[in-house]
Amino acid sequence: xxxxxxxxxxxLEGSTWPDAAEALAQVHALPVPTSKTEAWKYTRVGKLxxxxxxxxxxxxxxxxxxxxxxxxxxVVFVNGHFRADLSDDLKRQKGxxxxxxxxxxxxxxxxxxxxxxxxxxxxxxxxxxxxxxxDGLILLVTKGVKVERPIHVLHVTTSARQLVQPRDxxxxxxxxxxEVIIEHTALDTPEVFVNSVRECVVGEGASLTVHKLQHxxxxxxxxxxxxxxxxxxxxxxxxxxxxxxALIRNEVKVSLAGPEAHAELNGxxxxxxxxxxxxxxxxxxxxxxxxxxxxxxxxxxGKGTSVFNGKVYVKQDAxxxxxxxxxxxxxxxxxxxxxxKPELEIYADDVKCSHGCTIGRLDEKGLFYLRSRGVSEAEAxxxxxxxxxxxxxxxITNEDWRKHLASLIDAKLEAL
Amino acid sequence: xxxxxDDILREVTSKEYAYGFVTDIESEKAAKGLNEDIVRxxxxxxxxxxxxxxxxxxxxxxxxKMEEPTWAHVHYPKIDYQNAYYYSAPKKKPTLNSxxxxxxxxxKTFEKLGISMExxxxxxxxxxxxxxxxxxxxxxxxxxxxxxxxIFCSFSEAVKEHPELVKKYIGSVVPRTDNYFAALNxxxxxxxxxxxxxxxxxxxxxxxTYFRINEAMTGQFERTLLIADEGAYVSYLEGCTAPIxxxxxxxxxxxxxxxxxxxxxxxxxVQNWYPGDKDxxxxxxxxxxxxxxxxxxxxxxxxxxVETGSAITWKYPSCVLKGDHSIGEFYSVAVTNNRQxxxxxxxxxxxGKGTKSTIVSKGISAGFxxxxxxGLVKIGxxxxxxxxxxxxxxxxxxxxxxxxxxxxxxSENPSAMVEHEATTSxxxxxxxxxxxxxxxxxxxxxxxxxxxxxxxxxxxxxxxxAVEAQKLLAVSLEGSVG
Numbered sequence: 001x002x003x004x005x006x007x008x009x010x011x012l013e014g015s016t017w018p019d020a021a022e023a024l025a026q027v028h029a030l031p032v033p034t035s036k037t038e039a040w041k042y043t044r045v046g047k048l049x050x051x052x053x054x055x056x057x058x059x060x061x062x063x064x065x066x067x068x069x070x071x072x073x074x075v076v077f078v079n080g081h082f083r084a085d086l087s088d089d090l091k092r093q094k095g096x097x098x099x100x101x102x103x104x105x106x107x108x109x110x111x112x113x114x115x116x117x118x119x120x121x122x123x124x125x126x127x128x129x130x131x132x133x134x135d136g137l138i139l140l141v142t143k144g145v146k147v148e149r150p151i152h153v154l155h156v157t158t159s160a161r162q163l164v165q166p167r168d169x170x171x172x173x174x175x176x177x178x179e180v181i182i183e184h185t186a187l188d189t190p191e192v193f194v195n196s197v198r199e200c201v202v203g204e205g206a207s208l209t210v211h212k213l214q215h216x217x218x219x220x221x222x223x224x225x226x227x228x229x230x231x232x233x234x235x236x237x238x239x240x241x242x243x244x245x246a247l248i249r250n251e252v253k254v255s256l257a258g259p260e261a262h263a264e265l266n267g268x269x270x271x272x273x274x275x276x277x278x279x280x281x282x283x284x285x286x287x288x289x290x291x292x293x294x295x296x297x298x299x300x301x302g303k304g305t306s307v308f309n310g311k312v313y314v315k316q317d318a319x320x321x322x323x324x325x326x327x328x329x330x331x332x333x334x335x336x337x338x339x340x341k342p343e344l345e346i347y348a349d350d351v352k353c354s355h356g357c358t359i360g361r362l363d364e365k366g367l368f369y370l371r372s373r374g375v376s377e378a379e380a381x382x383x384x385x386x387x388x389x390x391x392x393x394x395x396i397t398n399e400d401w402r403k404h405l406a407s408l409i410d411a412k413l414e415a416l
Numbered sequence: 417x418x419x420x421x422d423d424i425l426r427e428v429t430s431k432e433y434a435y436g437f438v439t440d441i442e443s444e445k446a447a448k449g450l451n452e453d454i455v456r457x458x459x460x461x462x463x464x465x466x467x468x469x470x471x472x473x474x475x476x477x478x479x480x481k482m483e484e485p486t487w488a489h490v491h492y493p494k495i496d497y498q499n500a501y502y503y504s505a506p507k508k509k510p511t512l513n514s515x516x517x518x519x520x521x522x523x524k525t526f527e528k529l530g531i532s533m534e535x536x537x538x539x540x541x542x543x544x545x546x547x548x549x550x551x552x553x554x555x556x557x558x559x560x561x562x563x564x565x566x567i568f569c570s571f572s573e574a575v576k577e578h579p580e581l582v583k584k585y586i587g588s589v590v591p592r593t594d595n596y597f598a599a600l601n602x603x604x605x606x607x608x609x610x611x612x613x614x615x616x617x618x619x620x621x622x623x624x625t626y627f628r629i630n631e632a633m634t635g636q637f638e639r640t641l642l643i644a645d646e647g648a649y650v651s652y653l654e655g656c657t658a659p660i661x662x663x664x665x666x667x668x669x670x671x672x673x674x675x676x677x678x679x680x681x682x683x684x685x686v687q688n689w690y691p692g693d694k695d696x697x698x699x700x701x702x703x704x705x706x707x708x709x710x711x712x713x714x715x716x717x718x719x720x721x722v723e724t725g726s727a728i729t730w731k732y733p734s735c736v737l738k739g740d741h742s743i744g745e746f747y748s749v750a751v752t753n754n755r756q757x758x759x760x761x762x763x764x765x766x767x768g769k770g771t772k773s774t775i776v777s778k779g780i781s782a783g784f785x786x787x788x789x790x791g792l793v794k795i796g797x798x799x800x801x802x803x804x805x806x807x808x809x810x811x812x813x814x815x816x817x818x819x820x821x822x823x824x825x826x827s828e829n830p831s832a833m834v835e836h837e838a839t840t841s842x843x844x845x846x847x848x849x850x851x852x853x854x855x856x857x858x859x860x861x862x863x864x865x866x867x868x869x870x871x872x873x874x875x876x877x878x879x880x881x882a883v884e885a886q887k888l889l890a891v892s893l894e895g896s897v898g
Contacts, residue, residue, distance in 0.1 A: 038487070042826075317815070331830035338828075342836070344821040345489075349812035349842045356837040359795075359827040 004032050004049040008128065008193075011055055011163050015132035018105060023120045023130035030124040042307040042339040043249055043278040048193055048221055053163035056080045056134055060158050065185060070400035072152040072181065073098065079157055080134030080164035080194075095145035096178075101138040101169055109140060109171055117199040117227030117255075125223050129197040133167035136198075141176035141206075150179040150398065157186035157194065157220055164220070168198040172206035172234075179209040179398060184216055190246075192220030199227045202234040204258065211401060212240040214248060215408070221247040232258025239266040239396055241405055242277045242298075243412050251280040256290035267296035268392050268405075270412045271304030272333070278307035285318040288348075294325040297392050299385055301332035301416045308340040310355070316347040325355035330362060330388060332416065362388075382413045449498045452476060455603050458503045462572045462607075465579065475592040475602030482596045488759040489788040489820055490728050492701065495666060502604045502637070560620070567612040568623055571639050574610035581612055585643055589672040589709045589736070597668040598705040601637045605670070608639040613648035613679075622878050624653035638669035644679035646712065651682040653881055665690075667726075669704045677712030677739065682720070684877050685733075686885050689725035694783075696755025699727025706733035707763075710742035710771075718745035719762065720876040722885040727756060732790065734763035737771035737799075744773040747873040751889065752785030752817070761791035761808075761822075766799035766832070775806035778870050781817035788820040793834055795827040802829065808838040811869060813862075863889075 003009075005027065012024055032049055033040035058081020067074065075098060076086035082100035084090075090098040097104070104110050120127040137153055155166065172178060186192065202208050214222065222245055230236045240250050254263045269277045283292045292312065300306045308327045329338045342355040362384050370380035389409060396402040447454065455476050459469040484495070561568050567578060574582050592602040613619055644650050667689070673681050683706075692699025702725075708717035719733040735744030746762035764773035773793065781787040789808045810819035821838045843865055851861035866889060867874070874882055 319815070329827075331827060331832075334830060336828075336830060338826070340825045342821075342823060342838070344810075344838065344840055345818070346810070346812070346820060346840050347818040349815045349817070351812070352839075352841050354837070354839040355821070356835075357823075357825060358836070359825065359832065359834040361830055361833070 004046065007049050007052045008163060011053060012128060012131040017130070017133050017167075018111075019115050019120070020131050023127045026120045026127035027124065027131050030122075030127060032124060039280070039309070042305075043247070043276065045223070045247070045249075048223075048247070051161065051191065053161055053193060056162045056164045057159075058083060062086075062156055062158055064154070064156070068152055068181070068400075069404060072150045074152045074154060075137060077135070077137075077153070077155045077166065079159070079162060080155070080166050082135050082137075093145075093148055095142040096147055097138060097140035098151060099138050101133075101136040101167060104138045110138065110169060113171055113199065113201050114169055115199075117201070117229055117253075118197045118225060123225065125195050126197055126225055129165045129167055129195050129225075132165060133197075134165045136167035136169070138168070139170040139178060139180065141172045141178050143173045144175045146177040147179065150181055150401070153180060153182045155182070155184045155194075157184075157189045157192050157216065159192075160189050161191045162193075164192065164194045166194070166196040168196070170198065170200040170208060171203075172201065172208050173203045175205040176203060177207045179211075181211045181213070181401060183213045184222065186216040186219040188217065189219060194220045194222045194224075196222070196224040197227070198225070200229070200236065202228065202230040202236050202261075204231050205233045207235040208237070209397070210238040211396070211398075212238065212250070213243070213405070213408075214241065214245050215243040216245045219245050223247075223249045225251045226253065228252065228254040228263070230254065230256050230258070230261040230263060233260045234258065235262050237264040237266070239268070239392070240279065241267070241409075242269040242271070242275075243408060245275055245277065247276050249278045249280065251282075253282045253284075254292070255284045255286055256292065257286050259287055259289040261287075261290045263292045264395065265292075265294040265296075266392050266395050267298070268389055268409070269296075269298035269300075269306060270409065270416065271298065271300045271306055271336075272302035272416055274303045276305045276307070278309070280307075281310045283312050283323065285312070285314040285321045285323060287315075288317065288319045288321070290318070291322040292324070295392055295395065296327045297329075297389060299330045299332060299388070299416070300336040300338055303333060303335040305337045306339070308342070308357070310341075311343040311345065312353060312355070314346040314348050314351055314353065318348045319350040321348060321351040321353065323351070323353040327357040328388075329357075329359045330385070331359060332361070382410070385413050385416075386410060448501055450500070450502055450604065454502050458604055458606065461503065462575070464572070464575055467579075467583065468575050471586070472603050475599050476604075478592055479596070479599035479603055482599055484596050488730050488790070489786065489822070490730060490757040490759050492728055492757075495701070497600075500666065503606055564617050564620065565614040566617060566619055567610065569610055571605070571608040571610050571641065574641070578610070578612070581643065582610070582641070585641055585672065585674055587672075589674060589707045590670050590705050595705060597703045598670050601639060601668045601670045601705070605637040605639040608641075608669070610640070611642045611650065611652065613644045613650045615646040615648060617648050619648070619650040622651045622653050624655070636665070636667050636669075638667075640669070640671040642672070642681060642683070643674045644676065644681050644715075646676045647678040648676075649680045651684070651878055653684050653686075653878060655686040655688075655881070665699075666701045667703065669706075671704070671706040671733075673708035673717055675708065675710050675712065675715035675717050675742075678714050679712060680716040680718075681708060682718045682878075683708070683733070684881055685719075685721040685723075686877075686881055686888060687721065687723045687725050687729075688888055690727075691725050691754065691756045692727040694754045696727065696784075699756075700725065702726040702729045702731060704731045706731065707736065708734065708744070709736045710739050710744060710768075712742070713739045713768075714741045715739050716743040716745070718747075718876070720747045720873065721749070722873070722877070722888065723748070723750040723758060723760060724888045726758075729756075729758040729760050731760045732762055734765070735773065736765045736767065737773065738767045740768040741770040742768055743771070746773075746775045746777070747876040748777045749780070749870045749873045749885075749889070750778070750787055751780045752782070752787045754783040754785060756783075756785040758786070759788045759790055761789045763792040764794070764804060765792070766795045766802040766804070769798065769800045770802065771799055772803045773805075775804070775808070776872050777806075777808040778873055779808070779810040779819055780813065780866060780869075781810065781819045782813040784816050786818040786820070788822060789838070790822040792824040793826070793836070795829050795832040795834060797828045799829050800831050802832040804832075804834045806836040808836075809869070810838070810840040811866070812840065812842045
């Protein structure tokens with residue numbers, strides 16, 4: 001039998017990025033996950049290897065979407081390639097490095113941290129990315145610096161059948177603060193395979209907020225991995241909003257490595273068509289006194305599929321851990337599916353951990369109440385659906401972004 | 417003054433199994449190892465008809481092609497299936513007319529366990545089918561049951577007397593290909609209980625079987641088949657204790673329940689097999705496949721289990737809700753101490769319309785033990801208006817034990833409602849303080865809190881068992897103050 005990876009292997013060879021050769025050897029060694037691989041039980045990725053891909057091209061003309069309705073520093077990547085010409089002035093603040101990662105591979109901090117949070121030994125997609133990254137963003141914030149404006153990273157995919165492998169490295173030094181909005185957008189570019197890896201190092205007392213927005217109409221398969229390490233008193237928060245896409249897998253692996261570190265993982269998904277969205281999270285409570293909070297909520301219509309697999313791991317002696325995890329789903333379509341698996345693995349005793357998940361439909365009583373007051377059924381459904389998402393949205397502290405997101409969600413609800 | 421926490425902990429962790437003793441009964445053994453000849457030997461020993469042997473052999477061949485599963489959250493040295501005896505029966509005695517003729521050693525064993533047959537016989541409403549190392553020795557109350565048309569006998573008897581029923585239902589809920597241990601059991605099962613409740617009959621008493629594992633290095637392979645015909649009701653109890661042994665002992669039982677239209681089966685288990693000593697030496701491996709099939713409309717199957725024993729428990733009593741508006745229930749308390757490992761839970765597979773299921777699981781871990789809940793709730797495409805509620809709580813006593821939850825929830829029908837919640841915490845110091853303050857010593861306070869924590873499950877047990885279960889909980893956790 002021929003190796004199904006043969007379709008991607010030609011694109012992974014000959015990269016000069018660090019660790020590329022070892023990673024390539026891993027790509028050869030690791031099998032493509034099947035439904036029998038526990039971590040990929042509900043998400044089939046075999047079909048991603050059915051066709052050959054082209055190498056992504058960055059120097060193409062693109063019409064960029066309108067800017068966000070608030071101040072931000074925009075960084076543009078076209079098919080995974082950094083485009084300085086389309087990006088804003090990235091050197092406007094002292095103590096902050098925002099640039100193409102490729103330009104900084106030889107620098108000290110990159111050498112120290114690159115590859116440490118995304119091991120290639122077990123995960124095929126991480127190995128693939130490490131073997132030949134397209135390019136990515138470096139964000140370095142020095143001690144005590146607060147990045148003034150949110151950084152808006154815009155990934156645009158322009159043509160079909162290519163393999164794009166974004167690779168980011170975020171490093172926040174002591175007491176630094178940054179907010180990053182990562183938006184993936186594509187218009188009718190089927191059979192693109194975006195395989196991203198991001199590593200985030202959150203220093204002592206630092207705070208990193210990441211917002212991910214995925215709306216790739218008839219878009220690529222998007223497999224992503226975020227390896228995060230939060231040290232003492234650090235704060236990491238990520239909110240993922242999935243509106244469109246084909247096959248989406250968002251993996252977040254957070255290690256709470258210093259006392260009083262905190263992680264917050266939020267997600268909203270509105271799926272229709274045949275969109276498959278898999279949110280896979282792992283929070284490792286490695287030391288005492290850390291807290292984590294996860295809330296994922298979504299509406300699944302049409303032939304959409306939602307997968308949630310959250311794991312909270314509390315190491316021995318990680319006492320006084322507080323970990324909460326919640327996943328709520330509303331099923332709208334007869335062919336919609338929800339698979340959820342919230343896991344707890346706990347080896348310390350002084351802990352308060354809980355998880356909960358629900359699958360159901362819109363509240364009939366609520367609908368009746370609104371109908372009896374003259375609200376049309378469609379409108380009533382939209383109101384209830386919006387209300388269902390509200391508690392996740394309310395966790396987003398950036399008010400401008402929250403409003404923008406709410407309007408996108410409302411537009412999507414119209415379409416459901 | 418309340419005992420010092422450390423002292424109590426030491427006392428508990430060093431507490432050895434109170435029911436450990438060996439009954440010296442000559443037993444008839446098959447040769448060591450497993451091959452087709454052993455399967456033939458077992459079948460011949462039981463005077464089984466040809467179809468039964470064929471069924472066993474087929475299972476054996478299937479088993480040979482299967483691989484031992486490794487996904488459970490348990491660790492144990494690899495089992496050498498060729499280094500075990502697959503059949504052992506207390507030596508045949510002429511048919512007994514009364515209890516006096518029974519082997520006095522055997523009677524003594526039961527007396528030590530506090531379940532002497534004398535007492536059991538007099539205990540109103542409980543018929544005991546005693547399974548002593550794989551073979552039914554004595555069945556009581558059979559006449560009373562016969563009047564109602566209820567068949568309650570050993571499995572080997574059923575194969576001879578009621579082959580049509582056995583043929584129809586054996587393997588219909590747990591097929592031979594289901595899993596590694598079910599296949600093994602199907603090939604070498606020694607004996608077990610068979611029960612059939614005819615249409616419209618409400619079984620007048622709680623049926624119960626006591627299981628014992630006695631012979632050293634003997635794997636015990638029970639097989640239970642319980643059928644409730646239309647509109648019938650039965651409550652079945654199962655309880656176990658086993659003596660101290662150094663060699664690990666494998667127990668791979670299969671329990672199949674079938675509930676036809678409007679029938680109800682209540683299956684309760686109190687399991688207290690030898691868990692190994694405080695260093696994890698010895699103890700029973702309990703790899704059991706239990707499954708109920710709600711075949712008819714409005715049928716109901718309810719599992720209640722209190723698991724305190726076994727070195728390793730690997731068990732998922734499940735319900736397949738096929739009939740429309742059928743109901744599945746699972747209530748469980750699992751206690752692990754010392755080096756015990758438990759990976760237990762349930763599967764609720766909703767197929768029919770309007771099916772409902774409830775899962776309440778309470779895990780308690782102490783010492784160096786690991787206690788996992790693993791469950792599946794699956795709502796099929798046709799399960800319109802299905803409803804599930806699951807609650808899995810874990811209590812940690814001590815900082816070297818683990819509590820884990822692995823729930824799988826799958827829904828493919830938009831009208832279904834599924835809820836799952838789980839919490840993990842230790843006993844609240846404020847609760848203990850409150851009880852201390854009122855003059856209740858710490859050990860009693862813990863026992864009180866644990867009992868309260870398990871109340872929801874214990875309430876589901878029949879009276880006879882509830883008392884025993886509460887005692888077991890107290891013994892298993894005596895003083896485990898974290």
